[in-house]
Amino acid sequence: xxxxxxxxxxxxxxxxxxxxxxxxxxxxxxxxxxxxxxxxxxxxxxxxxxxxxxxxxxxxxxxxxxxxxxxxxxxxxxxxxxxxxxxxxxxxxxxxxxxxxxxxxxxxxxxxxxxxxxxxxxxxxxxxxxxxxxxxxxxxxxxxxxxxxxxxxxxxxxxxxxxxxxxxxxxxxxxxxxxxxxxxxxxxxxxxxxxxxxxxxxxxxxxxxxxxxxxxxxxxxxxxxxxxxxxxxxxxxxxxxxxxxxxxxxxxxxxxxxxxxxxxxxxxxxxxxxxxx
Amino acid sequence: xxxxxxxxxxxxxxxxxxxxxxxxxxxxxxxxxxxxxxxxxxxxxxxxxxxxxxxxxxxxxxxxxxxxxxxxxxxxxxxxxxxxxxxxxxxxxxxxxxxxxxxxxxxxxxxxxxxxxxxxxxxxxxxxxxxxxxxxxxxxxxxxxxxxxxxxxxxxxxxxxxxxxxxxxxxxxxxxxxxxxxxxxxxxxxxxxxxxxxxxxxxxxxx
Numbered sequence: 001x002x003x004x005x006x007x008x009x010x011x012x013x014x015x016x017x018x019x020x021x022x023x024x025x026x027x028x029x030x031x032x033x034x035x036x037x038x039x040x041x042x043x044x045x046x047x048x049x050x051x052x053x054x055x056x057x058x059x060x061x062x063x064x065x066x067x068x069x070x071x072x073x074x075x076x077x078x079x080x081x082x083x084x085x086x087x088x089x090x091x092x093x094x095x096x097x098x099x100x101x102x103x104x105x106x107x108x109x110x111x112x113x114x115x116x117x118x119x120x121x122x123x124x125x126x127x128x129x130x131x132x133x134x135x136x137x138x139x140x141x142x143x144x145x146x147x148x149x150x151x152x153x154x155x156x157x158x159x160x161x162x163x164x165x166x167x168x169x170x171x172x173x174x175x176x177x178x179x180x181x182x183x184x185x186x187x188x189x190x191x192x193x194x195x196x197x198x199x200x201x202x203x204x205x206x207x208x209x210x211x212x213x214x215x216x217x218x219x220x221x222x223x224x225x226x227x228x229x230x231x232x233x234x235x236x237x238x239x240x241x242x243x244x245x246x247x248x249x250x251x252x253x254x255x256x257x258x259x260x261x262x263x264x265x266x267x268x269x270x271x272x273x274x275x276x277x
Numbered sequence: 278x279x280x281x282x283x284x285x286x287x288x289x290x291x292x293x294x295x296x297x298x299x300x301x302x303x304x305x306x307x308x309x310x311x312x313x314x315x316x317x318x319x320x321x322x323x324x325x326x327x328x329x330x331x332x333x334x335x336x337x338x339x340x341x342x343x344x345x346x347x348x349x350x351x352x353x354x355x356x357x358x359x360x361x362x363x364x365x366x367x368x369x370x371x372x373x374x375x376x377x378x379x380x381x382x383x384x385x386x387x388x389x390x391x392x393x394x395x396x397x398x399x400x401x402x403x404x405x406x407x408x409x410x411x412x413x414x415x416x417x418x419x420x421x422x423x424x425x426x427x428x429x430x431x432x433x434x435x436x437x438x439x440x441x442x443x444x445x446x447x448x449x450x451x452x453x454x455x456x457x458x459x460x461x462x463x464x465x466x467x468x469x470x471x472x473x474x475x476x477x478x479x480x481x482x483x484x
Contacts, residue, residue: 128428217461221458222458229452230451247413248456250363251439
């Protein structure tokens with residue numbers, strides 16, 4: 001049944017593979033600054049997300065933290081293993097066959113020896129995850145990041161990466177292979193993975209969300225910088241820390257460049273005087 | 278009285294000798310670092326800072342003692358005055374010298390507590406310096422942080438050797454620029470305090 005379903009999708013797969021030729025176009029140019037024309041709406045969504053975190057995600061993740069670590073890791077491994085087929089397809093579309101092969105190897109090893117992906121022996125034999133997504137695929141095709149978006153529930157993103165997430169959801173190869181009860185397990189495992197992440201990195205999450213004066217700006221900055229860095233590292237675009245804007249020269253602005261020199265106390269501006277009347 | 282008279286010349290002779298020796302050191306240091314390359318000095322400074330932080334984390338002392346120790350390390354290896362000034366942005370230009378100094382002092386303690394809280398997460402971890410490269414008139418020291426349960430993180434230190442002794446002024450962790458994030462944070466607090474540097478300083482003291 002599952003195989004028949006997969007076969008039916010073959011033409012679509014072939015069409016997608018044709019798109020991989022686009023990968024020759026090269027990655028999008030280096031993105032700088034912050035384009036956030038929808039800041040007002042984004043801030044409202046941020047407040048909503050913060051409420052969800054404060055009342056649901058954070059407390060539930062603390063409870064989930066009582067589950068022994070190895071079990072939480074097993075659940076997360078299981079969920080991550082099921083994302084591998086999608087990562088493989090994206091690797092092919094990005095024109096990165098090495099990554100696609102490594103993720104294929106991981107999927108085969110962890111699904112069998114690793115008992116349905118609960119354990120991760122692949123990492124121990126030199127096959128660490130090459131995580132990716134369709135947003136990255138779009139990046140390798142030369143699609144720019146677009147404006148900043150904070151999505152409800154999913155949090156910080158960009159236009160490009162939001163579309164990437166939508167495509168990843170719709171086109172996940174797993175949907176074509178799994179039927180009703182199994183997809184339920186994967187959703188539960190995915191939830192466990194999210195809780196485990198929130199619990200494991202609670203220091204960083206709490207710092208940004210609750211211990212900063214402007215959590216929206218902090219989340220936006222951290223997301224954009226880290227996302228750009230990850231994409232450029234994976235693409236092998238120079239080894240710099242995010243290109244030119246990654247470097248801040250605090251000594252340059254100490255000299256007060258660009259600002260008008262402070263006027264001495266006895267300086268009278270006759271033009272200003274005239275307007276002041 | 279007699280003692281003073283006999284002692285004074287002896288003391289000043291010693292002082293002069295010591296002064297000359299210290300002066301020789303000051304002259305020798307820049308030329309030495311030029312000869313060896315500032316890159317080595319920048320690298321060593323980062324390695325020493327990391328070693329000091331690791332020692333503090335492993336010491337098992339109280340949180341309060343750790344904050345004090347972190348503050349000392351921060352003051353020793355970071356260019357705190359420049360970082361603090363930079364976080365103020367344009368507001369730094371309107372501030373008096375006294376305001377700047379008070380702010381810098383408050384900021385130093387604030388940073389030590391804020392990041393000191395998080396250093397516990399690095400217990401059992403280590404940072405390995407992997408390389409140095411020049412960046413404009415500064416150096417970027419590249420390192421990898423290994424912490425338990427996480428994949429290795431890329432940590433870059435921007436180091437200035439202009440003041441004679443190398444000091445870092447920025448840390449970039451997996452692309453996330455600490456100075457940029459500190460600027461954003463301080464600007465937000467400054468806004469909350471109605472743009473007053475004095476009230477900002479006060480807020481950081483109690484944060």
